[in-house]
Amino acid sequence: MLLRLHGWRLWISVSLGTVVSAILIVSVMSLFLKGEVTWDYVLTGFVTACIVAPPSLGLLSYLLGELARVESSAALQESRNLLQSIIDNAPIRVFWKDRACRYLGCNPVFAHDAGQQTPADLLGRDDFAMGWAEQAEFYRADDQQVMESGQARMNYEEPQTTPDGRTIWLRTSKVPLRDASGQVIGVLGIYDDITERKNAELALQQRDRYQRALLDNFPFAVWLKDTESRFLAVNSQFVTLFGARSANDLVGKNDYDIAPVELAEGYRADDRTVLASGQAKHVEEEIIDGNGVRKWFETYKSPVELDGKLLGTVGFARDITERKQIEQELKRHRDHLEEEVLERTVELTEAKVAAEAANRAKSVFLANMSHELRTPMNGVMGMIELAKRRMIDPNGRDLLAKAKHSAERLLGVLNDILDISKIEAERMVLETVPLQISAVVDHLTSTLGHKATAKGLRLATDLPADLMRQPLKGDPLRLGQILFNLVGNAIKFTQQGEVILRARSVGETSEALQVRFEVSDTGICISAEAQSRLFQSFEQADNSMTRKYGGTGLGLAISKRLVELMGGEIGVVSTPGQGSTFWFVVPLGKRAQTIAAPAPTSATLKAEQRLQTEYAGARVLFAEDEPISQEVLRGLLEDVNLVVDIAEDGQQALALARQNRYVLILMDMQMPVLNGVEAAQAIRAESLNKITPTLAMTANAFDEDREVCLAAGMNEHIAKPVDPDKLYETLIEWLDNRGD
Numbered sequence: 001m002l003l004r005l006h007g008w009r010l011w012i013s014v015s016l017g018t019v020v021s022a023i024l025i026v027s028v029m030s031l032f033l034k035g036e037v038t039w040d041y042v043l044t045g046f047v048t049a050c051i052v053a054p055p056s057l058g059l060l061s062y063l064l065g066e067l068a069r070v071e072s073s074a075a076l077q078e079s080r081n082l083l084q085s086i087i088d089n090a091p092i093r094v095f096w097k098d099r100a101c102r103y104l105g106c107n108p109v110f111a112h113d114a115g116q117q118t119p120a121d122l123l124g125r126d127d128f129a130m131g132w133a134e135q136a137e138f139y140r141a142d143d144q145q146v147m148e149s150g151q152a153r154m155n156y157e158e159p160q161t162t163p164d165g166r167t168i169w170l171r172t173s174k175v176p177l178r179d180a181s182g183q184v185i186g187v188l189g190i191y192d193d194i195t196e197r198k199n200a201e202l203a204l205q206q207r208d209r210y211q212r213a214l215l216d217n218f219p220f221a222v223w224l225k226d227t228e229s230r231f232l233a234v235n236s237q238f239v240t241l242f243g244a245r246s247a248n249d250l251v252g253k254n255d256y257d258i259a260p261v262e263l264a265e266g267y268r269a270d271d272r273t274v275l276a277s278g279q280a281k282h283v284e285e286e287i288i289d290g291n292g293v294r295k296w297f298e299t300y301k302s303p304v305e306l307d308g309k310l311l312g313t314v315g316f317a318r319d320i321t322e323r324k325q326i327e328q329e330l331k332r333h334r335d336h337l338e339e340e341v342l343e344r345t346v347e348l349t350e351a352k353v354a355a356e357a358a359n360r361a362k363s364v365f366l367a368n369m370s371h372e373l374r375t376p377m378n379g380v381m382g383m384i385e386l387a388k389r390r391m392i393d394p395n396g397r398d399l400l401a402k403a404k405h406s407a408e409r410l411l412g413v414l415n416d417i418l419d420i421s422k423i424e425a426e427r428m429v430l431e432t433v434p435l436q437i438s439a440v441v442d443h444l445t446s447t448l449g450h451k452a453t454a455k456g457l458r459l460a461t462d463l464p465a466d467l468m469r470q471p472l473k474g475d476p477l478r479l480g481q482i483l484f485n486l487v488g489n490a491i492k493f494t495q496q497g498e499v500i501l502r503a504r505s506v507g508e509t510s511e512a513l514q515v516r517f518e519v520s521d522t523g524i525c526i527s528a529e530a531q532s533r534l535f536q537s538f539e540q541a542d543n544s545m546t547r548k549y550g551g552t553g554l555g556l557a558i559s560k561r562l563v564e565l566m567g568g569e570i571g572v573v574s575t576p577g578q579g580s581t582f583w584f585v586v587p588l589g590k591r592a593q594t595i596a597a598p599a600p601t602s603a604t605l606k607a608e609q610r611l612q613t614e615y616a617g618a619r620v621l622f623a624e625d626e627p628i629s630q631e632v633l634r635g636l637l638e639d640v641n642l643v644v645d646i647a648e649d650g651q652q653a654l655a656l657a658r659q660n661r662y663v664l665i666l667m668d669m670q671m672p673v674l675n676g677v678e679a680a681q682a683i684r685a686e687s688l689n690k691i692t693p694t695l696a697m698t699a700n701a702f703d704e705d706r707e708v709c710l711a712a713g714m715n716e717h718i719a720k721p722v723d724p725d726k727l728y729e730t731l732i733e734w735l736d737n738r739g740d
Contacts, residue, residue, distance in 0.1 A: 092192040093170075096177055099186055101126050101143050115163035131163030143187045146174045150184060157194065169198035220318040221297075224304065227312050229271045230254050241317075243290015260288060274301045274313050284320065296324040373414055374699035375626055378720035381407045382632030385724055389639065411721060416554040418702075419481075423561045429703050430565055431475040434591060437503060437515070438468040440480045444487060444501075452491050458498040459491070467505055471591040472513060478562050479586070483517065485555035486582045490521035494579070497522025512587040520581040526574040534572060535560040559584070607728040611640035615735055618663040619643045621689075623653035623679060624697075625671045629720070633666065633697070636724055640731075650674030650682075657687040663735060665689060667714065669698040669705065677712040684713040693734040697722065 087094050087107045095106035103122040111119045115131035127136035135158075146153050152175040160170050170191040177186035215222050215235035224233040231254070234247050242258045244250050255264035266285065274281050280302040287297050297317040304311045384407060388400040419428070441461060452459035483501070490499040500520045507514030526534065535556050563570040568586035620642050624630045630646050637644045645660065647653035651673040657665070665683070669676040680694050696709040699720040706717040716730060 090190075092190050094188075094190050095122075096188045097126075097143060097186050099147060099184070101140050101187075104186060113160075113162065132161050134161050135159075143174065143189075146187050147176055147184050150176050152176070157198070168193055168195040170194065218316075220316055222317075223315050225271065225312045225315070227275060227310060228254070229268055229313075232312065238317075241287070241289050263288060270299075270301055271313050274303050275310065278303050284324075287317070295319060295321040297321075372699075374720040375629065377407065377411055377414070378699065378722060379626075379628035379632060381411070381721040382636070383628070386632065386635045407721075416558060419554075419558050423558065423565075428561070428565060430478060430562075432473055432589065433476065435472045435474045435476045435479065435588065436468070437463070437470070437472070440476050440483065441468075441501065441503075444480060444483050448484070448487055448491060451488075452499060455491065455494075456496065457491060457494055459487070460498060460500045462500060462502040464504065467503055467515070470505075470513065473589040473591050474566070474586075478566070482559045482562050482584065483519070485559045486517075486519040486584075489555060490519050490523065490580075490582070494521040494523030497579070506585060510590075512589050514585055515588055516583060516585045518581055518583045520579065522579040524580075525576040525578075526572065526580055535570065607725075607732045608640055610732055611642065611728055611735075615663070616641035617643060618735070619645065619660065620664050620666065621645050621647065621653060621656055621660070621662045622666045622697075623647040623650060623671060623676060624666075624668045625649055626668075629668070633722065636722070636727060640728065650676055650679030653679045654682050654687065657683045657689045657692075659688075661688045662692050663738065664731065665692055665694040666697045667694055669696060669700045669709070677708060680709075680712045680714050691738075693738045695730065695734065 090107060090109075093107065093110040093113060095110050096104050098104055102124050103126070106114075106119045106122055108119060111117065111122055113131075114122060116122055122130075127133070127139045130136070132139075138158075142153070152173070154173045155171055156173075157169060157171050160168050162168055171194045172189060172191040174187055174189040176184045177188045179185050212235075215233075216237070218235060218237060221238035221241050222235040223231055223238050226232055230252055231250050234250050236247070239245075239247055239250065242250065250258065255267040258264075259267065263286065270281055270283065280300060283299050283301075285297060285299055286294050288294055296319075298320045299315060299317045301313050301315045304314050381404060384400050384404045388397055388404070391397045391400055441463060445459060445461065449459055487499060487501060498521070500518075502518040502520070504516050504518075505513055506516045560570050563584045563586060566586040568584055570582075570584035572580060572582050574580040620637060622630070622633055622637070622644055624633065624646065625648050630648075634644050634646065645656055645662070647656055649671045650667075653665075653667065654674065665680075667676040667680055671679075674682070676696060676698065680696075683689055683692075683694065693716075694714045695716045695718055696706075696714045697718045697720065698705065698709075709717045715734060718727065718730060
């Protein structure tokens, strides 16, 4: 074809072919670049152009070269786009700067942290223009250090102030940014926000500091061990105790590293016990501190579990060395005191034995003295009574009455001495029996009324009727004794005027009545000084009164002791020119119902007359070894027409009781061969008189003597000297109620 085309036609053809091919190729390439045709379509166009326009081959070669270049640029752009997409969507912040620390680019999340809208807003700007301007100088220095050293700086943590003023924490890495020739042209950095994790770490560190401060401020040593007894943690007290520099010096060590073998073995044994039992243990043990000093510690060890797994043991140790030293010192003192107490106890025991022996000797002496004094007094008063009964001459009867009065005074002194002795020896026992105040007062006035009348005094009573009728219980004998002492003293120390006995209820409970008794007189005044010692033994208001008025000074002391035994109190009020008032308050028990008082015998003459008529000829056994007492009682009994058998000892009394039946037996206690108690027991056991009323009539006048007699089977106890009237009343009582 080229051969046929020559001249201008050839030029035109070539030109047209070239133009057409060029147009075709350009059109196809345009369509391809727009994405409207495929590569296959392009190749087809190129082939067609080559066929129709061979001159376009040169252009085709050029265009193909251009096409390859365009295709390479598109791939590069696609790579760039992919890289930018990766950077923009990365979960971390990415940025890069030039050598002047100006931003060349970043991802959107970094731009947001910087307080900017888009990455483009940062281009060409430095950190001083960002929201963290306060840290800009630090960042610049850090960037320059990386660029100048050419060394990367990886994964370091740093704080950052956000545009809104918050402080966040970053984990940052920076590397030098190099060009194709390896020259450093800037810095590339990434970081992620670790604020949440950092805050958690800081909170954990703060908690650890609090816990450490708490442990270190405990006033005792604290430690934590694993199951192999290795220390996991200790507090400062523990560190100081063992002389270490810090807790780290002890962590990982065991007891053998810090204590002698013998102590370490004990510590390990305790740990094993706690771990095996799962129970806490409390011990007191010795510890040798870092200075080699032995100290005592009170230690608590407990197992530690987490999620059901045994981790080890926790321990607390409190220094008790000072307490132990005090305890040891106290023990030494206690041991010393115990030795002294033991010695003193031995001494006191010996003294007690001696005192008891002396007390027994005193009691025996008092009993013997009572017996030895009462026995002759029984003879004196009994003989006076018999003589008086047989005396017809009035002068003789008067003399005998005076003799009897003197004997009664002597007996009163004897009774006072015995009473105070019994009280001091704590042998006085009060009775609790039915009691009526009216009966006690009637007996008192009948006994002392004639004495008041003889001195020209008026003895009056002021007693509420309801109180007199009140059924009470107590010890009427001792209550009467107190009133007898007070009224008797009032009569004794009053020369003119009156003596008044009053009684009032001053308090009440469900079980008792508080009764206040007062004895007022118009006699001598008692000074305050004298009142303070008035109730002491052997004391009177004025010792000179003993010579003027007589008396032992025991009456008020006995009264005070008796009132106190009853649970009451006693005192005195004395006014010059008006006399004195002695008072006492005692509780008297209530009774559920009134027990009728025995009908008065209207004089013991009635008892004496009844014996003479109703029991005349009745046979009575009397056991007594003292001849005068035999004679006195025989006379009194025969005066009322009783028949009397006399036994001089208990053995004779038993023999007579086996042979004869008696209506009544009178028995002395102290007799030869067989005493009264033994004789009474034998008579009760084997004789014709097993149920015969048996009365002890003895000079043994103590309460325990009465108890012994009653325990031996006797029915009553009559103390010598014998009062004939009392004797006759007692005989009638038992004869009327004897069992047949």
